[in-house]
Amino acid sequence: MVKLIAIDMDGTLLTPEHEITPRTILAINKAIGQGIHVVIATGRAYYEAHAIVREYRLQIPYICLNGAQVRDASHEVVASHPLTRDLIADVTEVLKAEDVFYQVYTDRAIYTTSIERDIDIFIELARQSGGTPDVEKIRRLMRERLAKTSLQEVQDYRAVYESEDENILKFLAASSSRPKLVRAKNYLNEIGDVAVSASSHGNIELTHAEAQKGIALEKLAETLGVELNETMAIGDNLNDISMLKRVGTSVAMGNATSEVKAIADVVTGTNTHDGVAEAIEKVLNNELEFTSNEKRHP
Numbered sequence: 599m600v601k602l603i604a605i606d607m608d609g610t611l612l613t614p615e616h617e618i619t620p621r622t623i624l625a626i627n628k629a630i631g632q633g634i635h636v637v638i639a640t641g642r643a644y645y646e647a648h649a650i651v652r653e654y655r656l657q658i659p660y661i662c663l664n665g666a667q668v669r670d671a672s673h674e675v676v677a678s679h680p681l682t683r684d685l686i687a688d689v690t691e692v693l694k695a696e697d698v699f700y701q702v703y704t705d706r707a708i709y710t711t712s713i714e715r716d717i718d719i720f721i722e723l724a725r726q727s728g729g730t731p732d733v734e735k736i737r738r739l740m741r742e743r744l745a746k747t748s749l750q751e752v753q754d755y756r757a758v759y760e761s762e763d764e765n766i767l768k769f770l771a772a773s774s775s776r777p778k779l780v781r782a783k784n785y786l787n788e789i790g791d792v793a794v795s796a797s798s799h800g801n802i803e804l805t806h807a808e809a810q811k812g813i814a815l816e817k818l819a820e821t822l823g824v825e826l827n828e829t830m831a832i833g834d835n836l837n838d839i840s841m842l843k844r845v846g847t848s849v850a851m852g853n854a855t856s857e858v859k860a861i862a863d864v865v866t867g868t869n870t871h872d873g874v875a876e877a878i879e880k881v882l883n884n885e886l887e888f889t890s891n892e893k894r895h896p
Contacts, residue, residue, distance in 0.1 A: 600881045601828040603629060604661065604815050604841055607640040607647060608797060609834035610851050611874055614715045616650060621814050623654050625878040630658075634751035634884065636823055637661060639811045641768075641837050643703055644669055664795060664837050665814035666767035666805045677817065678705070679809040681792075688789045690755070691806055693771050696782040696803070702758055702887045703768035705729055709758050713740055722774040723856070769804040795837035803837055812840030832866070832877055834858060847886065849877045 605611045605626075611618055627638050639661040642648050647660060660669040668677040681689070692701050699719060702709045710716050714794055721733055740749070752758065759766070773779050783802055786794050791807045811831075819829050829848035831838065834854040842848035842861055850862035851873045859865055864886055867873035880886045 600634060600711060600830045600847060601827060601876065602635040602637065602819055602824045602830070602872075603824060603881070604637045604639040604811070604829065605830040605833070605874060606811075606831075606833040606838050607642060607650075609853060609869055610832055610838075611638070611869075612650070618650075618654055618749060619872055619875065621872045622875040622878075623656075624654065624873040625882075628882060629878050634881075635659075635824065637815070637818060639665075639815060639831065639833075639838075639841060641803055643705075643708060643748070644665075644673070646708075648673070659818060661770075661799065661811055661814045661818065663768045664803060664805050664809055666809035666812050667705065667839075668814050670895055672721070675705075676691055676821075677814065678765060678767070679806040680705075680767055681769075681804075681806050683759070685792055685806070686759055686766055686791065686885060689786065691770055692782055692785045692789070693769070696778050696785070698771045698773045698775075698778050698782045700769050700771040702755050702766060703770065704758065704761075704764040706764050706864070707841075709752050709755060711750060711752060713749075713751050719772045728793060759767060760783050761861070767805065767809070771804070772801040774800060794841075795839075797835050797837050810840040811838060812842075812844040815841045816844055830877075830881065831876055834869070847881075 630636055637659045638647060638651060639719050641664050643712055644662045644667060647662060657671055659671050667675060670676050672692040674861050699715055715872060717736055720736055779802060783794060786792060792808050793805045795803045797803055816826060817828060826844055828846040830847040830849060831841040831845040832849040833842055836857060848862045849866050850859045851863045851866060852868035866877040
């Protein structure tokens with residue numbers, strides 16, 4: 599019996615328009631009404647994630663920044679795994695050497711050295727994916743984030759690194775050059791105590807080794823008195839794999855990467871066709887049909 603459901607946001611819970619469908623909200627509330635814990639597990643910072651979720655009046659825990667920060671249902675911080683100064687220096691050295699652009703996420707804000715470069719990379723990655731990006735919409739959304747202070751433009755990251763008032767929780771590196779990303783990822787994997795993952799084909803996400811969705815979910819389940827075999831996780835990308843490998847029931851979105859689908863017990867619909875709602879409804883109706891994949895626990 600499933601007693602806890604962890605749900606990724608981008609590419610999973612959210613539509614491409616960054617909305618949660620009425621059917622999905624209804625399914626989540628039904629699950630909560632039946633005593634099932636529902637948890638957001640995202641690569642986003644809390645202030646980004648909650649800005650979207652609060653519109654739907656969901657009072658649920660958050661696993662943020664791939665597990666670098668965990669908040670309970672009252673949204674109080676219950677766990678945090680910041681990067682050390684040495685790790686920050688090592689990561690920065692690799693990204694600069696490979697000329698891979700990156701943002702720095704802290705417990706207060708997201709920092710970038712160039713909004714325009716952020717936009718250019720986002721647009722180019724969208725084009726490489728076969729899409730036709732709405733350039734004006736992208737620029738407007740980035741400017742809105744800047745106005746709300748969750749995204750801050752700085753000349754360089756030195757002051758952020760040296761700040762005593764903020765903890766650095768994640769690096770988000772992005773490039774439209776696959777060779778650069780591959781080289782950077784290989785070097786970064788050689789750094790101890792760093793978790794290297796991705797939330798799209800054009801980025802690299804870097805957190806402390808203890809900051810992974812799977813580790814955070816395991817600890818949260820223990821706190822809630824739920825066994826791992828009573829948990830379910832739904833995701834679509836590489837930063838979801840650590841939790842999908844640990845839970846009792848792993849669900850890949852229909853739009854998930856091949857790596858995620860390969861380890862999933864169940865493949866549901868896409869994020870444009872209520873895939874999360876479909877999976878939750880099947881849990882509530884005891885209708886889940888498993889694939890032949892064998893779970894590969896770490």
